[in-house]
Amino acid sequence: xxxxxxxxxxxxxxxxxxxxxxxxxxxxxxxxxxxxxxxxxxxxxxxxxxxxxxxxxxxxxxxxxxxxxxxxxxxxxxxxxxxxxxxxxxxxxxxx
Numbered sequence: 001x002x003x004x005x006x007x008x009x010x011x012x013x014x015x016x017x018x019x020x021x022x023x024x025x026x027x028x029x030x031x032x033x034x035x036x037x038x039x040x041x042x043x044x045x046x047x048x049x050x051x052x053x054x055x056x057x058x059x060x061x062x063x064x065x066x067x068x069x070x071x072x073x074x075x076x077x078x079x080x081x082x083x084x085x086x087x088x089x090x091x092x093x094x095x096x
Contacts, residue, residue: 009029
């Protein structure tokens, strides 16, 4: 792995639209190189035969029946709205 130099740090900062000083560039160079070394170590971990997972403990999500439990009350829902039209909320236009 090649190390990140200050020129690359400045380029990354520019692409991220960050303004950094010379001392910050030196500090970030060290931090980024440390992070990349750590990521490189992760690449050495053997993961062959390991199933991908989203959490450490296996668990199933509880599921419920998909059914409508309270419909046909549109008038009740919008009765306290400041502006409505045909049982829909009316909001001011913000994009032109």
